[in-house]
Amino acid sequence: MMANPHALIEGVAITSFAIRSNHSFIYLRGEVVHVYRRLLQAVREAYEAGHLGKNIHGSGFDLDVTVHAGAGAYICGEETALLDSLEGRRGQPRLKPPFPAVAGLYARPTVVNNVETVASVPSIIGNGVDWFTAMGTERSKGMGLFSLSGHVTKPGQYEAPLGITLRELLDMAGGIREGHELKFWTPGGSSTPIFTQDQLDTPLDYESVGAEGSMLGTRALQLFDDTTCVVRAVTRWTEFYKHESCGKCTPCREGTYWLTQILKRIEGGTGTQADIQQLLDTCDSIAGRSFCALGDGATSSIVSAVAKFHEEFEQHVALGACPFDHAASALFEYGAEEAVEEPVADAAAEPEAAVADEAAEEGEGHTPDDYDGTAAISALNEFARVNDPKTEKDA
Amino acid sequence: MTYDSATLEQLAKDADDIVSRYPVPRSALLPMLHLVQSVDGYVSPDGIAFCAKRLDLTSAEVSAVATFYTQYKRRPNGEYQVGVCTNTLCAVMGGDEIWRRVSERAGVGHDETTADGKITLERLECNAACDYAPVMMVNWEFFDNMTPESALQLVDDILDGKDVHPTRGADTVADFKSVSRVLAGFEDGRADEGGLAGEPTLAGLKVAKERGWTGESK
């Protein structure tokens, strides 16, 4: 969208023509202003060239395209939350069915696709179906962008046929950073269960990744080497989901809050062995019981990390501290002052008033610091049990 | 509302432009909130009243929407919104240390503004630029591959009133109000500034060219 926004706009025009839609919207997150500038300009240019507007190139087909900037809410990527947001509301998911294709934007049939999907349409039309299906595997056809980031020599975007392996991708990207080994990675972003070296040769297609217990998802491959603390990584991901939870349903809203509390405790060295089991139980109360996939996704990294790195969680408890040197993971030397104790020390460093202010805003002011959440978590588990379709059937 | 008549006239004109982009007026609410931020530097009570009146909503309905999204500010914002990504990938690659140093230098914490009104500091959630980690953003322009030194220089330059230059973006970072106007959908003529794409974005393409790969042959 930054370098070649016209590929997307061409895709929008073709797909809109295919479904006979006369108005398309490109919903872009608001936190990337230069991308938005270029999209606005590209759409204007497309109108000026007659590729958009009334009676496009004499075809009798009309198409308007509106580029819409969001305002900072990850959940608005979820297709029905996106529709509510585009209607000028809080971006909270809708009950499905009805699916957007039946009743979407303004209750009219709507197709929602990822921009990469839409931008790949012109090349498929241009080169033909056989060209596209020659790439990929039997059931996962075509190509996609694999985004490699983290402790890799040459991070970046690698477009490749589905079914490529991480080992092959790493060959292109110069391998894991020098002197280190791969420890864990996400095949499809932070909402997909983590992999380790054991999956270096797993074909990255939908079926094979699924068979290994994860999901291909966004193809955002985040790679972490042996210096990285898995508890720290998982804690930070969970804080993200807590922040981005839209608050509509109880398991996700309350659950991500308590998961964060427990994880911070373990990471900070004040957790107990029971906390590790409590984490899994709480994940169990969220996954499959949330209103949308954000809640499920929030538990993926936790459950998989505890399964694959149980001893590391236990070590934090036994040691009463994180056994890793965070500075060793960074791309540069840490400053002279002692290393940060994230994120507790961080909040403590802020002026008293600011901390209180923040707590009040997030609605957390009611929770005393020394409350470990046992009662709230059991209430959450009870809620999940009572609302579990399986429990109802048994009863 | 306390807007003077010239401001109100311009706001009304811009709001008409925004509303005309959508089949249903209420869809204009998000861009209109960006618009009022471009005038007031935050979503002010006046701004809420203006949106409510124009879209025939109650001010409670408008507030409910405005408070859902983190980009809408409830207090007058600094001239520069400075964000340090402290999500997992960036944090591990050094974002935590950058945050600590930047926060120390600016003398403010998350969601706080310096006394001179220059900087509002923020711990950023992922900005989908992980291949450029550690990442910072100033008024939603990318500052890639940061180090504590480059981050402190950036903060000092802003506090000294100097122009700052994103790695991928316009030549210089526009102030918070100007950027809010762009986000309301009004072009500022700066789309052609800056390069096309950074090195990581083209990494795969480079390998393919070096090895003579094309889509057909694989």
Ligand SMILES: Cc1cc2nc3c(=O)[nH]c(=O)nc-3n(C[C@H](O)[C@H](O)[C@H](O)COP(=O)(O)O)c2cc1C
């Ligand atoms: C929490 C959440 C966030 C999402 N964010 C995005 C997003 O940023 N971009 C996107 O294209 N799809 C996102 N999705 C997936 C969409 O709901 C939808 O499945 C997708 O856009 C369909 O497009 P595709 O079939 O072309 O992949 C998200 C889903 C969830 C549950």
Ligand code: SF4
């Ligand atoms: S799962 Fe989370 S994000 Fe999804 S509807 Fe429930 S609270 Fe909102």
